[in-house]
Amino acid sequence: MRFTLLFFLIFFAFCDAFASSIFDKIPDEINPNAKYIFYSHGYIVEGENPTPVHPSLGMYDYPAILEKLTDFGAVVISEHRKAKSSPTEHAEKLKNQVSSLLEMGVPQRNITLIGFSRGGYITALASNAIQKTDINYVILAACTTSLSRDEDIVLTGHVLSIHESSDSVGSCHKVVKRNPKAVSSFKEIEISTGLEHGAFYRPIEAWISPIKSWLETHVSSVPYRPQRSSIIELEESATGRIYPIYVQLPRTYSTSPNKKYPVIYTTDAPYSFPTLVGATRNPMYSGVMEEAIIVSVAYSTDSRGVQSRVRDYTPVKADSWKLETGNADIHIEFFNTDIFPFIESKYRTDTNSRIFIGHSLGGLLGAYILFEYPDTFSSYILGSPSVWFNDNYLLQMTPQKTTSVSKVYLSVGSLETPEFGERENMVKGSNMLAEKISTQSDGNVEIKYVVVDGATHATVFPTIAIQGLDWILGKGERQ
Incomplete structure (x- = not known):
């Protein structure tokens, strides 16, 4: 089994393991909720010496600048470029590393590229190549050199320009004016230290503080994710397909x-x-429902959602369907071989209390598991199951005997009929399924069947899920 950890617990906004780390490339393990700063140094540092001394401007303290940037609570990434490095090649490296972070779930707003002098030119090249609206770029004393003359370079994203009043390298306004619509926001600050270009050779507060303040306050979108949540990717051993697991x-x-x-x-x-995380919050917090870990299986990364769910949630091949069907047995094996071992080894779980929740085709999958592999889960919540699939195939099955007591909560919306726009009569199918479970399952199956008044197929799931969980995990008497 192979898994890739994509999201650490969101409750820890910035993982301590990364808080003071400096890398020359993106680290092997990525925390999508950490901040990432790429720093590109000036031309004088190219070569072997990280602290070169300019005859009039003094020492360029590259290591001290990197260390200071970690005070921003960020993972700092900076390559010490070789002598006579190509700015274009280095900008391409930055673009590829930023793309990798985005692919691993890092929000654009958490990525900042800072460059001074030649490094500022490289940062501008990267901005032009990346073309993302919410990434942050800080240009330090670079805009009136070759950057101002190269008309092909267009700044994008959120841009902060800082230059020194005593320096010959000044404003970025001319560069921004090439295509002002490409810039999501722009701010420029002039500092006055009297240190000329050397003002940026060392991490002085005159330019460090404005960057920190700007990153904390400038407008950008803030995606929301629930606390204590994570997303991992697991490989299905039988097929090699990758599935995100929430x-x-x-x-x-x-x-x-x-x-x-x-x-x-x-x-x-x-x-x-998100439905279950929100719906269970109050009952679990208030103590009327037993707390539980929620594990949700998404669709395979190599397929569109509809392709994945039709393939994986249907028990047999249906020749009348254009999409692939009949992969349920392999998907159930995925639970047993890959998902359960991972979850139960990583988290503190009660292995005798596994609850399945599925809606529509997911409800069909749950009912199939109940009939064919009943001991896979201890309880089942079957919402509006697609009993109609393949000429009511489910109703032709003979339920297998269970070795322990299973609780089954079966529910459907009262408006899930052709009369109210449904293609299939889900109420009729659920009635027949409830009857079959009641009469053909062994005495170890306890079923509760509920028709939700006024609910359609599209609106019934939240009610089914929370009412089913209340029946299974609720504390006290439940009717």
Whole structure:
């Protein structure tokens, strides 16, 4: 089994392991919620010496600048360029590293490129190549050199320009005016230290403080993710497909180190995960519902969502369907071979309390697991299951016997019928499925069947999920 950790716990906004780290390239492990700063030094530092001395401007303290930038609470990435390096080649390196961070889930707003003099020119080249609206760029004393003469360079994203009044290198306004619409925001600051170009040779507050303040206050979008949440990628051993797995830990997880928690497993993570995280918050926080870990399985990365769910949630091949069907057995094997071992080795779980939640085709998958592999989960919440699939194939199955008690919460919206716009009569299918579970399953299956009044197929899932969980994990008497 191979997995790639994409998101560490979001509760820890900036992982301490990265807080004071300096790298010459992006690190092997990426925390998408950390800040990343790429610093490109001036021309004088190219070569072997990180602290060269200019005859009139003094020492360029490259290591001290990098160390100071870590005070921003960021992972600092800076390559000590060789002598006579190509600015274009280095800008391309920056572009590729930024692209890698974005692919691994780092928001644009968490990425900042800072460059001084020749490094500022390189930063501008990278900005022109990256073409992202919410990345931050800081140009230090670079805009009235070759950057001002190269009309092909267009700055993009959020741009901060800082120059020294006693320096011959000045404003970036001319560069920005080439295409002002490409810049999401622009701010320029002139400092007056009397140090000429050497003002940026050392990490003095005159330019360090404005950068820090700008990064903290300038307008950019802020994506929201739930606390204590993470997303990992797991490889399905049987096929090599990669599936993102969303995980939400209970509020007391870190403060109750000896406690083991039930695990709620759901299909269709992009919509089921945020629904469940929000819906369970109050009942779990207030103590009326037992706390649980939520694990939601998304769609394979090599497929569109509809292709993945139709393929993986259907039990048999249906010749009448244009999309691939019938991969449910392999997907169930994925749970047993890859997902359960990973979750149960990484987190403190109650292995006797696995709860399945699926809606529509996900409900079909859950019912199929209940009939064919009933002990996979201890409880099932089946929302509006697609009983109609392949001429009611599900109803032709003979349920296997269970070795322990299973609770099944089956529910459907009262408006899930052709009369109210549904192609299939989901209410009729659910009625027949409830009857089959009640009469053909062994005595170890306890079923509760509920029709949600006034709910359609599109609106019923949140009600089914929270009411089902209340029946299974609720504390006290439940009717």
